[in-house]
Amino acid sequence: MGLFLGNMTNNRANDLLRPGEYDFADNYFAGVFWAYDKPLGTGRWSVGGEVQVNLHFGDQAFVEFVAPATLRYHPDLPFAPALESLGFGLGLSHTTKVPEVEVRVRGDAARTMVYWLAEAAFSVGGREDELFVRVHHRSDAFGLLRPDSGSNAFALGWRRAF
Numbered sequence: 001m002g003l004f005l006g007n008m009t010n011n012r013a014n015d016l017l018r019p020g021e022y023d024f025a026d027n028y029f030a031g032v033f034w035a036y037d038k039p040l041g042t043g044r045w046s047v048g049g050e051v052q053v054n055l056h057f058g059d060q061a062f063v064e065f066v067a068p069a070t071l072r073y074h075p076d077l078p079f080a081p082a083l084e085s086l087g088f089g090l091g092l093s094h095t096t097k098v099p100e101v102e103v104r105v106r107g108d109a110a111r112t113m114v115y116w117l118a119e120a121a122f123s124v125g126g127r128e129d130e131l132f133v134r135v136h137h138r139s140d141a142f143g144l145l146r147p148d149s150g151s152n153a154f155a156l157g158w159r160r161a162f
Contacts, residue, residue, distance in 0.1 A: 003033075004158070005155060010025050010105050012106075030057075035050035056095075062097035069091055107149075108148070108149050110149060120133055133155070136152070
């Protein structure tokens with residue numbers, strides 16, 4: 001289970017690789033999620049899924065429901081002992097209103113889009129607590145859905161394993 005806060009950007013996905021060019025929007029979100037993670041084999045890899053409920057606020061208020069499947073790698077790096085995992089998730093995002101930040105950036109938007117996440121998680125205190133940084137991305141998945149739209153955000157969160 002966990003919580004996170006995020007800030008939407010006016011950037012396209014390829015702009016996320018240019019840290020000096022982030023254009024943060026006046027649109028934020030706070031979310032809660034429930035997740036399940038199952039180790040594979042030796043425990044370096046795990047698969048799982050999560051369900052998120054996110055409240056967006058700022059320029060526009062709406063609720064977002066997200067359900068991705070996740071894959072995580074748990075490295076054992078002596079030079080970065082706090083790095084707990086690197087993760088990727090893929091699923092669907094559905095909003096209660098068409099996100100205006102997507103309309104401003106891409107010209108159009110839809111309530112249901114493909115969702116992916118990329119994150120790095122770090123241990124804090126006991127092994128059951130983690131802080132993470134995450135890219136929160138909604139898109140048409142290279143034309144799989146219509147219209148050609150999407151959005152990106154950065155989020156900071158905390159999760160606790162039970």
